Amino acid sequence: MARMHWWIMAVGAVFFLWFFIPAFVVVNIGNITGMAVSALVLLYGIFYRQVQDVAGRLWQTRGGRAGLSALGMVLLFILLIVTVETAGMIRSAANRAPENTTAVVLGCSVKGERPSRVLNERLCAAYEYLNRNPKAVCVLSGGQGDGEEISEAECMYRYLTGRGIDGARLLLEDRSTTTAENLQYSMELLQQHGIDGPITIITSEFHEYRANQTAKRLGITSYSTPSRTFFLYLPTFYVRELYGILYYKISK
Template sequence: MDIKIIPALLCIGVFLIFAMPLSVGIINIGNGAGMTVSAVLALIFIFWGRVSAFAEKCWSRTGGRIALCCAAAIAVFCVVLAVIISIFMVKEANDPPKDENTTVVVLGCKVRDGAPSLMLRRRLEAAYDYLSEHESVFAVVSGGQGDDESVSEAQCMRDWLVSEGIAPERIFMEDRSVNTVENLRFSKRIIFENGLPEKITLVTDGYHQLRAEMIAEKQGIKAYNISGCTSWYIAPTYWVREWFGVVYYKLFG
């Protein structure tokens, strides 16, 4: 068996993993980039003879050598950058507070037919576990109402937590935000107006914690992190999307 078929099959497997979220309507720059890169790599291995012959032909010309070196440098830079960002993402995925002097802020996610989506429910489960163990801690549930949502994400989250036994007076709603920046800005205002602890414990998915904490720090908020569990088949898509999100926020946020 041609040894090149093994990496080609691996690349095809990676392509299918990034394609899986399409079956539940998830498409973003994460699975777009993942499918594109894995498909290109698979084709390179499958047609290795033609690709290597083309590369040799390019290398024989000055312009071709410059183009190949630039392409290689860009590829190496992107890989190194992705690894560095991933290290920080892993580091920030779970950093719980050392005491109870924080306010839990649960970041919203999709609501489907008035109920939490799977991703949102897992964030709520993580928040519920923490709030159950620390009964003096208050929470802000943060998320507005999308055009395709019957209730705001904040209302949905509050209803779910109350139904699980968290006292309603411990939960404050922020139901106007449409993105993470507004989640934290409006939640900070609610925390201030109600005299709650200014340090927060962010509850979101692990892949999202790094960028959420970057946004919090820019708004002068000290944040700790507790993460919900992300389904394995969508984790790669959202992880890659966060690479782009972190770079974009760092450059333009």
């Protein structure tokens, strides 16, 4: 037990850095939450004995026991939500498509005319999928946002054709700004070209669950072809996606 506070401090410090490093590139609710929780864990490790003493004294009083019990219930509830959402992410990412299923690549930010790291990861997954499934058609879905000199769809088209993918297999959907619009407009585009049937969604592994749930809400049969997120960024985007899934569940 004497070494416990050192282990707690080490865990807090490692995770704080893991969430802090991506802040040089991207700041969102994911790394803000991660840094805040990691800082609390680090402080708990530093003041371990003092916190234990205060908690012990509080537990001796009726009000203190009620407060600590309520705090424990809140933490357990949060842990339950995180566990359920994480299980959904893992299960959805493993739901792979049959051969030559029509693909829809969900866009992400473009830096000028170049794909961001996350979009580049999705494009690598799309390139591999299209090479493995030579009869598959692919929709590149993403509009043009602030700071983007071209649409996300156009950026993806340039990348894939530049690596040798036949442009005739690629359909550009360049109006969407949300996941729901990505899928809705992509299906409309496929229908215009007389293409029906299920799709496989190519997006980041952490995003597959919400994307497939959105497809289900729209009446679309979908599978997953996940990209792999760079390990330094994964915790940040994973925590942000926990919020995204919660908001999706509450708002539907």
